[in-house]
Amino acid sequence: MRRFLFPLLCAAGLLSAGVVSAAEWRVALGVYDQVNSQKNQLSGGLAGFNEALAREICRRAGARCAFSSLEFKAILDGVAQGDYQLGFGNFLRTPEREQRVGFSAPVWRSSSRLIGTPAAAKRFAPDAGGEVQLERLAGARVITISGTAQYRYLQAHAAARGLSIVEMSVLQDAPARLLAGEADFLLAPALSGYALIANLPDGRLQFVGPAVAEHGLGGTVHIALPKGDVSIQKAVDQAIAAIRADGTYQRIVRQFFPFSLD
Numbered sequence: 333m334r335r336f337l338f339p340l341l342c343a344a345g346l347l348s349a350g351v352v353s354a355a356e357w358r359v360a361l362g363v364y365d366q367v368n369s370q371k372n373q374l375s376g377g378l379a380g381f382n383e384a385l386a387r388e389i390c391r392r393a394g395a396r397c398a399f400s401s402l403e404f405k406a407i408l409d410g411v412a413q414g415d416y417q418l419g420f421g422n423f424l425r426t427p428e429r430e431q432r433v434g435f436s437a438p439v440w441r442s443s444s445r446l447i448g449t450p451a452a453a454k455r456f457a458p459d460a461g462g463e464v465q466l467e468r469l470a471g472a473r474v475i476t477i478s479g480t481a482q483y484r485y486l487q488a489h490a491a492a493r494g495l496s497i498v499e500m501s502v503l504q505d506a507p508a509r510l511l512a513g514e515a516d517f518l519l520a521p522a523l524s525g526y527a528l529i530a531n532l533p534d535g536r537l538q539f540v541g542p543a544v545a546e547h548g549l550g551g552t553v554h555i556a557l558p559k560g561d562v563s564i565q566k567a568v569d570q571a572i573a574a575i576r577a578d579g580t581y582q583r584i585v586r587q588f589f590p591f592s593l594d
Contacts, residue, residue, distance in 0.1 A: 355395040355567070359386050360410050360556075362421035363401040363502065377527030381588040382420040385439070388580060389418075389555075392571035403501050405479040408433060411556045417564055419556030422521060424481055426548070434559045437569040438552035440585075440593035443543035444482055446474075447525045448510060448517040453540035456516065464517070464541040470494055472516040475506050481548045482519045503528050507537055523593070 361382050383399070390397035397418075402410060407419040412432040422442060425435050446464055448456075456464050456472055470493040476482045478499045486497050498515045500506060506518045507528060518525065522543055529537045545551065557564050575581040585593050 355393065355564075357390065357395045357397045357417040357564070358415065359390070359397045359399050359418045360402045360407045360416040360420065361386060361399055362404050362407055362419075377530065377588060378422070378524055379527070381584065382422070384584050384587065385581075386418065386420050388575055388584065389568060389571040392574050393567040395567070404477055405501065408556055411558060414558065417558060417561075418568065421556065422524065422553050423556050424548070424551045425554050426481070429556075432559065434557040434561065434565055435554035436557055436565070437572050438554060439572060440553050441545075441551065442553045443522045443545040443550035444485075444519060445522045445525055445539050445543050446517045446519055446541040447506075447529060447537055448540045449537060450535065452510075452516045453538075457540075466519070466541055466544050469517075472496070473498055473514075475500055475509060475515045475518040476520065477501065477503065482521070485547055485549055486519065507532060510537060523589070526589070 361379065363379055379401075386397070386399065400416070404421050407416070407421040408423070408429065410416040411419040419433070423429065423435070424442060429435075444466075446466055446469070448464070453464055456469060458465060458468065473496040474486055475498040476486055478501060483497070483499070486495060489495060490497055498509070503518075503520065503524060506515075506520075509515050510518060517540065518528075520528070522539075525539065543550070555568060557568060572581075575584075582592075
């Protein structure tokens, strides 16, 4: 009897100590409108994509996840302070950010684009019928989200080119401000921009220039993780590799976007 009782007691001890219990992660999801932020829920577009991806990564890692929706600028602070274990804000990996948080393996690739009305594009295009070139844009009022790579780029060039930065915390109101003539363009990650204008009537707002990945405006996108937490890093990276290998990642992308993110 002792021969069978001892293993059972050991197993019970392990369970009570929590050794085999599932990890519990608090996950911050970036929002692009204040309505869903207040409701703590996400729906379609980029927000929905991030949520679907986060849930699948949690499932593959065997973790129990609690989800919260936050504005972009609050996610890195939350992860750095230990309030959240995963942060989905479509983050590019920069030296400044690496001092505060860790990063997962690459998830997808990002670039930045200008969005505006056809009238604004016509005013600022160097040639009739041509595209607006970000590198040569001057004298324009440009909306961007505070704390982003796009914001830092505009700050670096605003004085020399006479650019006026219209700083916002979320993208929700950007289309209305563009259509009201309060700004000329929005500079945002291309995927965020697509999600923002996809449901607008055709042609009211559009991409007005080519995608730009140089000058820190593009690159691989990562999930923010607690700095130095090897176990979370390993679990998340393995989950990313698994969903890419079996086609789940591509299925999630197709659910929200009509194009590849690779």
